[in-house]
Every structure is written in structure tokens, then in C-alpha cells.
Amino acid sequence: MTDPVQRRRAYGGIEAGGTKWVCAVGTGPDDIRAETRFPTTTPLETLGRAIAFFRAAQVDEPLEVLGVGSFGPVDLDPTSPTYGFITTTPKPGWAQTAVAAPLQQALGVRVAFDNDVNVAALGENRWGAAQDCAYTVYITVGTGIGAGVLIAGQLLHGLVHPEVGHLRLPHDWQRDPFPGNCPYHSDCLEGLASGPALAKRWGQPAETLPPDHPAWPLQAHYLALALVNLICTLSPQRIVLGGGVMSQPQLFTLIRSEVQRLLNGYVQAPAILEHIDQYLVPPALGGRSGVLGAIALAQQALPLTGREASITST
Ligand code: ADP
Ligand code: ZN
Numbered sequence: 607m608t609d610p611v612q613r614r615r616a617y618g619g620i621e622a623g624g625t626k627w628v629c630a631v632g633t634g635p636d637d638i639r640a641e642t643r644f645p646t647t648t649p650l651e652t653l654g655r656a657i658a659f660f661r662a663a664q665v666d667e668p669l670e671v672l673g674v675g676s677f678g679p680v681d682l683d684p685t686s687p688t689y690g691f692i693t694t695t696p697k698p699g700w701a702q703t704a705v706a707a708p709l710q711q712a713l714g715v716r717v718a719f720d721n722d723v724n725v726a727a728l729g730e731n732r733w734g735a736a737q738d739c740a741y742t743v744y745i746t747v748g749t750g751i752g753a754g755v756l757i758a759g760q761l762l763h764g765l766v767h768p769e770v771g772h773l774r775l776p777h778d779w780q781r782d783p784f785p786g787n788c789p790y791h792s793d794c795l796e797g798l799a800s801g802p803a804l805a806k807r808w809g810q811p812a813e814t815l816p817p818d819h820p821a822w823p824l825q826a827h828y829l830a831l832a833l834v835n836l837i838c839t840l841s842p843q844r845i846v847l848g849g850g851v852m853s854q855p856q857l858f859t860l861i862r863s864e865v866q867r868l869l870n871g872y873v874q875a876p877a878i879l880e881h882i883d884q885y886l887v888p889p890a891l892g893g894r895s896g897v898l899g900a901i902a903l904a905q906q907a908l909p910l911t912g913r914e915a916s917i918t919s920t
Contacts, residue, residue, distance in 0.1 A: 617904040618660050618672035621896030622705060623722060624697050624749070628897040629656050631663045635733050635891065635898055649703045657712045664713065673718045673904030675725025675896050676705055682720065682763055690719045718907035722896055724761045727754030729899025730846045734890035739843040743836055745770065747829065748849035751796040755840060771796035775831045782824060799828040801851050817856045826860030833861070833886070834868045848889040862886050
């Protein structure tokens with residue numbers, strides 16, 4: 607439910623993805639007042655389209671705060687000169703791109719900035735599949751693999767932020783001779799189990815592999831190894847699995863039984879032993895986890911004070 611005080615306010619949210627951006631104004635899933643989505647092209651054009659959308663929205667009602675969940679890697683250290691930048695991405699034209707500052711300057715609002723998966727974790731926790739779970743992991747399995755982690759209701763940052771996609775896993779070379787395709791580690795989780803890794807191993811796009819293909823038990827094995835490591839280190843109350851590859855419905859059944867097999871009864875929690883179908887779950891906000899999470903991020907931040915706002919807009 608949206609807080610009645612929040613309801614009168616307007617927050618902006620951007621899911622800044624490597625393929626597309628989704629922008630929205632509102633206060634939650636039952637109160638989206640404007641929304642747009644467009645492909646990610648050049649930084650100038652893409653930021654320009656977002657700014658034009660929010661400027662038009664601000665004619666009716668000024669935004670309190672704009673939340674942004676961006677593809678990365680991103681710089682989240684507020685003391686760094688490149689805070690709010692997309693840093694070393696291989697995406698052409700986007701390395702070392704300022705995202706937060708141009709939005710803040712053009713729109714005169716505080717920008718709350720985080721990475722795409724942290725923000726999706728926040729959205730699913732606030733309104734989606736992980737409500738009332740202060741310890742939540744959200745994993746996306748798509749072009750890359752990444753996870754956002756919520757601990758005691760707070761997004762986990764630390765030294766940088768968790769890089770779950772690059773967990774190192776046991777690799778049975780007899781069962782799986784594919785060497786992996788991560789440019790840094792070859793056979794880390796992302797190198798073995800991202801959509802492009804599946805396509806390379808099996809010689810066809812992941813979405814064309816039939817449900818009974820041996821690709822899926824192997825995929826479930828790798829994801830379950832990573833999930834067991836996360837369960838043992840972070841003790842999440844629920845894990846949400848999203849991204850293009852997870853739209854294979856049979857994967858959930860395979861992963862749940864593989865997680866139970868690998869844990870082998872060690873974690874004595876009913877959530878895992880008896881109700882694993884409610885423990886490892888798909889997202890509930892569909893394609894909106896990111897943009898709604900960005901609005902949730904904005905709602906957690908304080909608006910600019912009058913003086914800061916006048917400095918920013920000059
Ligand atoms: P991105 O990670 O780029 O934001 P997605 O989450 O949609 O976008 O992930 C894209 C990847 O997911 C691609 O590698 C694609 O092959 C794979 N994918 C998309 N749909 C499916 C599907 N139905 N089954 C398996 N893999 C899929
Ligand atoms: Zn890696």
C-alpha cells in the first residue's frame with residue numbers, strides 16, 4: 607500500500623539498462639502517472655530523452671527526488687570524483703559516462719543512484735515477491751549475471767558492491783568441457799551460466815533450447831551452487847531469480863531440488879526443507895522491478911534543500 611502522505615508527492619525513477627531505459631513518475635505500482643521506455647543509444651541521446659521526459663512531467667508537478675538504477679559497473683562511492691558514473695563497461699561509447707550529475711543538473715532534483723540489481727532488489731522487497739523479507743537477494747540471469755542484496759532492510763554496498771556474477775564455482779570438466787566466456791575469469795558463474803555462455807556452449811541461442819535439453823540440468827547445477835554459497839554466507843529470507851534466462855519455467859523446479867540436494871539437510875529451515883517453492887521465486891513486478899525499485903530508492907532519499915536546488919539549477 608502506498609503511504610497517503612507519499613501519494614501526494616511525485617518521484618521519478620529510471621531503470622537505466624544496457625539495452626533499454628525505462629522512466630516513470632509516481633509513488634508505486636498503483637500510482638504510475640507517466641511512463642516511457644526507449645532503447646539505449648549514445649549517452650547524449652539517451653540522457654537527453656530521459657531529461658525531456660522528466661521536464662515534461664515536471665510542468666505538472668515537481669519531482670521530489672529522482673532514483674536511478676543503472677547498468678554498470680558504476681561508481682557508488684560518494685567521495686569519489688566519478689561518483690554516479692558508469693565506469694569500465696565494454697558497451698561502446700558508455701565507458702566513464704556521468705549519469706547522476708547531468709540528470710541532477712538538468713532537472714534540479716536530487717538524484718539517488720545505485721546499480722540496476724540493487725534497485726531491482728529494493729523494488730521486489732518493497733512491492734513484489736520479497737515483501738517483508740529484510741534479507742533478500744535478487745539475481746538476474748541474462749546477458750550477464752548480477753545480484754542485489756538487501757541486509758536488514760539496507761542495500762549492501764561495502765568496498766564496492768557484491769559481484770555475485772563472478773563467484774567461482776567447482777567446474778567438472780568431464781561433465782562440461784566448455785571453458786567459460788568471462789573475459790576476467792573464464793569459468794566464473796557468469797562465464798558458465800549467462801545467456802551468452804549458454805549460447806556459446808550449445809551453439810544456439812538459449813531461448814531456442816527445448817525444455818528437455820541437457821543444458822537445463824547443468825544450468826540449474828551452476829545456479830544452485832551459487833545460491834547455496836549465498837544462502838550459507840548471507841542467510842537470505844527469500845531469493846528472487848529474474849532475467850531472460852529465468853523465463854524458462856522448468857529451471858525453477860530443477861534449481862529448487864538441486865539446492866536441496868547440495869545443502870543436504872544442513873540448513874535446518876522450513877523455508878528450504880518444506881517451502882522451497884516460496885523461497886526461490888520469480889519476480890512479481892514483471893518488467894517493472896527496476897523502475898519501481900528506482901522510485902523506492904528515490905523515496906528513501908531526502909530532497910534537495912532550497913539552497914542546494916538553486917545552486918544546482920544555475
Ligand atoms: P539483459 O540481461 O540484457 O538486460 P535479459 O535479462 O532479457 O536482458 O537477458 C538476455 C539474455 O537472456 C540473452 O542471452 C538471451 O539469450 C536470454 N534469454 C532471453 N529469453 C530467454 C528465454 N526465453 N529462455 C532462455 N534464455 C533467454
Ligand atoms: Zn567473471
